[in-house]
Amino acid sequence: MRRILGIAAMTAALLAPALVVPAQASAATAAVQRVEWLSDRRVAMWVFSPAMNTPIQVQMLLARDWNSHPDATFPLLLMLDGLRAQDDENGWTKDADAEVFYADKNVNVVLPVGGQASWYSDWISPDNGFTYKWETFLTKELIPVLERDWRTSQVRGVQGLSMGGTAAMNLAGRNPGLMKYAASYSGLLTTTTLGMPQAIQFANKDAGGFDAGAMWGPPGGPEWAAHDPYLLAEKLAGVSMYVSSGSGLAGTHDQLSTMPLISENWAGTGLEILARMSTQNFVTKLEKLSIPVQANYRPAGTHTWPYWDFEMRQSWPQAAAALGTDPGGTDCTLGGAIEAVATAADWLGGCLTAEYPAAGGVVQDFRNGRVFHSAATGAHAVAGRIGGTYAGVGGPDSPLGLPTGGEHGLPDNRGRMQTFEHGSIYWTPATGAHVVRGAILDAWGEQGFEGGPAGYPVAAEAPTPSREGSVQSFEHGPIFYSAATGAHRLEGFILDKYAELGFENSPLGFPVAEEEPLKDFGRYARFEGGNIYWSPLSGAWSVRNGALADAWGAQGFENGRLGYPVSDEFTVPGGTQQNFQTGFIVVRDGKSEVHGV
Template identity: 60%
Template sequence: MIAAALISPFGAAGVAQAAPVALAAPTQTQAPSAATVTAVDWLSDRRVALWIESPSMGTPIQVQLLLARDWNINPAAVFPSVWMLDGLRATDQENGWTAETDAESYFADKNVNVVLPVGGQSSFYSDWVDQDNGKNYQWETFLTKELPPILETSWRTNQTRGVVGLSMGGTAAMFLAARNEGFFKFAGSLSGMLTTTTLGMPQAIQYAMADAGGYNSKAMWGAPTNDLWAQHDPYLLAEKLRGVSLYVSSGNGVAGPYDPPSGIPGVSSNYAGMGLEILSRLTSQTFATKLNKLGIPAQVVYRPSGLHTWEYWQFELKQLWPQLASSLGVEVDKPSCSVSGAIGNASGANSWLGDCLTAEYNVAGGRAQDFRFGRVFFNADAGAQVVAGAIGGNYQGSGGPAGPLGFPTTGEFGTPDGRGRGNAFQNGMIYFTPQTGAHAVRGAILDEWARQGYEGGPLGYPVLDEVPTPSKPGAVQGFEIGAMYHSPDLGTHSVQGMILGKYGQLGWENGSLGFPKTSEIGPIKDGGR
């Protein structure tokens, strides 16, 4: 059936298609917790989005991973992880750490897997007592019970973990580390609210949650007199943080180098950011004082200026990294590497790749080397070629050189219409546009698509990779303006427009018409087709 394939990013019949077996592309698994990976989307060669059906929340949760520097060069290795928690205005599209900072490029040379939960606006990453705004938030259960088996079983992640959060995420980083003793070796709060029960704090949290999505804090932890508030208060849980490497930072609400001026010295026009950072400073000081009284060491950084904004959190991430790296047992700086030969020539001609992250290493049938913003592959027949970005993600997800596409035979090129980009491979091509994403076209479907004029033909760009037809031998691939079917008996033909709609009504290839025998013919009499 093509209907689901055309509207679902998961392939025919809405079912996620497992990547070909390859060390670089883990397959979907059933976690012991019963959380299930329902879809995998490779966004680049080392950034991947997982959609995980959460039993506790009853809905798919997106988690993105930034894979460790040595993911490709050392396919047997497992890695520590850094969990990055978002702020109160977290969106369902992307974690703020990748949307608002340079965390993706910064972690490219770090030998850790970075775990980026997506969503959870106003949730404080906790288990709520009631639903609100259609959300059944059970984030603590998801993060500490459902997600770890998936990471450990399928994504080469060990049990050495650190957590860093900003604002709401900073509060959560501390109480999650305290409530789940031994789960995190490091906890970092950047501008977090580190007391939740002191005078006025429940009311301040309620106001902030109402402003960020219209949530009610009573659905989270009940009325302020409910003991759940105390059970999520980092200040009251401080003793349970003994043995965790701690980092606490905040500004002071005075306008700093990244803040829009108001015309009054030291005062920014970002009044909300000013107030929130003052609140963070006060609660962070109270929390740090408690740690000191308990004899629990912590790195505490009070910036001389700065508001509640991403530029400061990006700065603090780089300041805390040496402490975080030490707690996870990884090196602070990447090992030295160099480039040479054909791969060196290709990287030199594409300086945007950035610095090398690894030495050259063997892949099936050739060599490869990783760079900050992509990879270079070498094969005696294809030469040295660059693959990067979303195209690199699709290639990685299909198994790289060991997969059906083989080695790249060109670098990335622009398409004639100016909309898209492409790479050619030994056994196919990958095309990308911002609207359609990156998708491979190969075999008989590529031959027919090429005959019709590639992306300039009647079908436009691919919107899905090729998938098997579910009930009969064959394959189908969705394009912007139709679908291409392949049958071993009838060949490869496209169906589009109103004819495609009628074909769907009749049951696609499983209906009375079966597979198409020709592509659309026309115009015929009276302008028909």
């Protein structure tokens, strides 16, 4: 696996996501470093943050009309996580049902990943191994990237739960004009009132061992006041606001304790009571300032995800109005060949769009995928990770063309694949989904596809950096291709040696044939400019075309009296030399001298 990853790291994607122009990140520039399409409308990207000097994962749920209106831009809705935010996925998709809910909504939902106990703010000093500068990242680094590369308009909203609810109001208040909408579900909206700094300090320690002093300094200091929504209330004028909290009493999503009306979730009870008090104080302040706010105090409910999922849904009409988009839902019909596929594949869910043109045919979007149709290829659904990879490379506008069959499992019960006009996409949970096409697909197929020695693809085909050709990594070695040499796979110690020499940029050039076995369990591979030989006793060494190789060949190669090479060619006074198991060859002035031991 180390060798495979080395190949992948040295090349840029040939079939890179068509909707992003990759930019090189520098110490002063926020840029997308990597993109992974999780479905046709859910994307994970890693955005380099100069402020935090690290890539930050951000996931996006793309707007309903993303595919059907490729020239449109869409409002941004930033969704912030809670205190225990994890590094693999935002809680709004992991613990709530945001992906399903926003499937028919025409907004780009942006889900930052990570930031445990950060309060999405810029910290005074590093702590616990992190340099938190989340406010700078979210407001000054990420937004320009989304507007430039991801068809996001300058109409923005932010909402969050608990810690994220506090941060939503802080980001809106501290950055006037940035947000048109802000929502807090069970947020702590008074951070400087009596006992609140101590509660936040306890929460930060409990969530991940973080020190609130590293965040905002000592209680009573200026940074605490600068991050208190209550004290920022005047700056929220003009922002459409929605706030809510439960009462702390057990509700429909709680397990009752032995005490009447009290949940077994004791921590959730206490936190929700605290959120209720601070939210009420915040609303009272807004009312005194005559600043409108939609406040919803629920008669029951604790500090837990089902209630925040409910508030997400309840607040959407207000969010949609503030962001200037329709409230969602679709008015679409089914017909013809696409209807037949959608009816048979009920897992696709309801339609999101009417049919619209695709290169060479038509397509219709559904909640869980898309169906493509043309007279030549028929109608086929494309969904899931395979659908994500297809969308990421450009769909029917890419070199793949339209699908020619449905997704199906493979004989090893490990992976799945789908065929297209000019290639296929293969997927396993361990390797991801990758396009294989052209000469590389042909060569891989001759070896048995995923059942052959190469295994599954682990990366996209990518151009070789300095010479015209390409390479694609598989589980057990990459396949190199050039028009002059064809497509050939390398692996093991021969691949390691090829890498050491500089791959196709070395005097060897591209491989011209598959590896072959030799005596004593040895192997060799032929290249444009020579060969690489390996055996268990001698190791892997190159023999370049020319007088030296000819002299060794005259001795019978590895079967002759010199045996296998034990060094590469190297310079000696007046010529070159190469060592073998039982001797060496020196070439001076084009004449070869064979020396046996």
